[in-house]
Each structure stands twice: as structure tokens, then as C-alpha cells.
Amino acid sequence: MPNTPIILAIESSCDETSAAVIINGEVKSNIVSTQVIHEKYGGVVPELASRAHQQHILPVVESALQKAKVTKNEVDAVGFTRGPGLLGSLLVGTSFAKSFALAMNIPLIEVNHMQAHILAHFIDEPKPSFPFICLTVSGGHTQLVLVSSPLEMEVLGETQDDAVGEAFDKAAKMLGLPYPGGPMIDKHAAKGNPQAFEFPVSDMPGFTYSFSGIKTALLYFLQKEVNKNADFIDENIDDICASYQHTLIKMLLQKLRKATRKLKVKQVAIAGGVAANSGLRKAIQELAEKEGLEVFTPQFQYCTDNAAMIAMAAHFKYEAGEFSDQKISAMPRYKL
The missing domain is CATH 3.30.420.40 (ATPase, nucleotide binding domain)
Incomplete structure (x- = not known):
């Protein structure tokens, strides 16, 4: 060769x-x-x-x-x-x-x-060293993976229903935002109050995720509020997006923090399309500072x-x- x-x-x-x-x-x-x-x-x-x-x-x-x-x-x-x-x-x-x-x-x-x-983390510097935990988030998958080498990976936990990317995109459709919806929610969330509205956080065992509940909760919440005020979504779009995104990110990082503590791994990475989300990138950096972790994120194009x-x-x-x-x-x- x-x-x-x-x-x-x-x-x-x-x-x-x-x-x-x-x-x-x-x-x-x-x-x-x-x-x-x-x-x-x-x-x-x-x-x-x-x-x-x-x-x-x-x-x-x-x-x-x-x-x-x-x-x-x-x-x-x-x-x-x-x-x-x-x-x-x-x-x-x-x-x-x-x-x-x-x-x-x-x-x-x-x-x-x-x-x-x-x-994708090995395309450019800086590159993580082994072992590290990767939070892989996309439209079709949500996984926590222990990476021991380029060809040795163990899935610690994953979603049992919807992927987090799907939760973003379906929410965007409910809000009347154009496709692809995830980046649009991120854009509006940057201008909103993440504490404006409260959405449920799923409590799954181990490192398992579930995002179907919050998606349904958003649907019922919007139906209720729009029945009272037809312009509710337009008037509160930034705060709705900020609150919804904040909850999704909270769910993602709770499991990541749990995994790093249990496995005593100090290097973490995020990958997949949702890794381009600015709110997630900011939140994982804040988590890293609190937990003494080193974070790796690929360029947006990767x-x-x-x-x-x-x-x-x-x-x-x-x-x-x-x-x-x-x-x-x-x-x-x-x-x-």
C-alpha cells in the first residue's frame, strides 16, 4: 500500500x-x-x-x-x-x-x-486525545459515545424516540419557521429569554435520551396560548425559541455531565449537524468551565x-x- x-x-x-x-x-x-x-x-x-x-x-x-x-x-x-x-x-x-x-x-x-x-474532530487542530466522550447530535441521531481510538467506539446511551435534531425541526414547523428549522430556532433563541416559558425535562434512566415528550408539550402549549391570543407565536417567537432550545440543551448536557463524572473522562466533543447550534456550543463551554473539562468542536463545515x-x-x-x-x-x- x-x-x-x-x-x-x-x-x-x-x-x-x-x-x-x-x-x-x-x-x-x-x-x-x-x-x-x-x-x-x-x-x-x-x-x-x-x-x-x-x-x-x-x-x-x-x-x-x-x-x-x-x-x-x-x-x-x-x-x-x-x-x-x-x-x-x-x-x-x-x-x-x-x-x-x-x-x-x-x-x-x-x-x-x-x-x-x-x-471529523481529526481533520483540523486541535484534536482530542483518547479516551474522550462525544455527544453526537443530528436530525436522525442523538448518542453519547465513549471513543477509545479512531476505530474503537462504544455507545453509552442514545435516544429512544426522536433525535434532538428532529425535535428542533418539528418545533420549527409548529412555529411556522422555514426549513431547515433548527438554525432558525437558534437564530431566534439568541434574541430571546430562555427562562420565559417552562418545558418538561425527560427523566430517562442511565444515559438514555427521549425528546418526544418536550415536542408534544410544545404542541399543546402553543395550541393553548394561540386559542387565547391568535398572535401569540408572532409576539413571542424569540422567547419561545429560547426557552425550548434551553430545555433541549439542558437535557443533552445533563447526560454528558453524568457520563464524564462516572467514567472520569476530562475530554468531551460534540459532533453532528446540531453541533453547529450556537446555544449548544456556548452551553457546553460553560459546562466545561464548571466541571474542568476540555471541549472540542469541529468547524461548522464539518x-x-x-x-x-x-x-x-x-x-x-x-x-x-x-x-x-x-x-x-x-x-x-x-x-x-
Whole structure:
């Protein structure tokens, strides 16, 4: 195997078509094509997502190779997101990666999307040392993960129903905010009073999360207040967002604090799309100061779905000699 491997990486788990090139562990390009077609539907439409991936994947890959100043003949391996994600979307990326690897006679490397989110911390400095605990938060997942090495990860706890990203997005729909809703709630929350309204905090055992209750509580709260005042949401949007976001963050960090104390781990990280939330970033820094923790957060561009994180995961698997064969298929419920 080459001492300085060049790896092409493909990400197509949901509604972002992305390709990246990593050379000897250094990301040289990271191209992301966002599918704007979903905005008018207020959420991702799986069939439309897979069609858009088919349209975007070739130009995105070509752009990634050009930016990295690499030709397809120089690529030593192809990494791709096997799952978790939307089946139709995953099939596009998986099929392209398998075809590329077969045509170029190079190794194929499957990547778990959630593992890649965590390994996004190793794209740039500063990088955490092992072991550390990662709070992985996205539209489809909420997990606390003990990370012992790049390829050794243990899920300490996860949500039993809705992911925190879904709790943000569904709340945004209730409030009449445009898609994607999570960033809009964060924007309004920055101008509001987080103590204005009170929402219930779920009390789940161990490191387990549950966000369905607060989502339902918000629905009933809005129905009650709007019945009394039709303009309630418009008049209180900043305070509603601030109070709701404050409660979600409180739930997330309670479990994180509990895990660090029990396992005596002093390094923590956040990953996934919700890791871009400014309220969460501020709150985890405040927690770190109180608990004597060191916090690591990726650049914003590496929080949302992107191929650079897939490339980094593929790099570590390449070093370990963990390759896949052509019989591999997409796995929508790929467990970490």
C-alpha cells in the first residue's frame, strides 16, 4: 500500500451530495452540493433526494478531484457512507463508489456515518486525545459515545424516540419557521429569554435520551396560548425559541455531565449537524468551565453532512487495512 494514500470519499446519506479527497490524512478538498428542492416541502423527500444525488454525484466528484489536483488514476482507495441514512440516497453513493473502485481496481472502504461525524474532530487542530466522550447530535441521531481510538467506539446511551435534531425541526414547523428549522430556532433563541416559558425535562434512566415528550408539550402549549391570543407565536417567537432550545440543551448536557463524572473522562466533543447550534456550543463551554473539562468542536463545515469526515474515517480504516468487497450493500440502519 502507498505510504501517502490518496482516498476519494463519497457522502450521500440524506440530502447533501458530497465528495472529498484526503492525502495521507490531510483533507485537500471537500465539495458539498445542497439540495434546495426540499425547502418547499418543509423536510427531506426521500425519492427527490435520491434523484438529486444521481444528478449531482458526478460533477461533485469531478470538482473534488480537480480542487485536490488529483486525477482518478492517482486515487488509491474509495471511501463511502454505507449508512445509516435514507436507502435511496445511500444506494446512489454506494453504487458510485463500488463502480469507481471496480473500474480503477482499487480498494473499497465502507464508513459508518456516525463514526465519521466523530472523526471529523481529526481533520483540523486541535484534536482530542483518547479516551474522550462525544455527544453526537443530528436530525436522525442523538448518542453519547465513549471513543477509545479512531476505530474503537462504544455507545453509552442514545435516544429512544426522536433525535434532538428532529425535535428542533418539528418545533420549527409548529412555529411556522422555514426549513431547515433548527438554525432558525437558534437564530431566534439568541434574541430571546430562555427562562420565559417552562418545558418538561425527560427523566430517562442511565444515559438514555427521549425528546418526544418536550415536542408534544410544545404542541399543546402553543395550541393553548394561540386559542387565547391568535398572535401569540408572532409576539413571542424569540422567547419561545429560547426557552425550548434551553430545555433541549439542558437535557443533552445533563447526560454528558453524568457520563464524564462516572467514567472520569476530562475530554468531551460534540459532533453532528446540531453541533453547529450556537446555544449548544456556548452551553457546553460553560459546562466545561464548571466541571474542568476540555471541549472540542469541529468547524461548522464539518458538523453538517460532508465527505471530509467520511474521508477521515476512511483514512483510519485504510491504515488498519479494513477494506470491503463488491458484495457490500447500503445499510440504512447501520449501527455504530
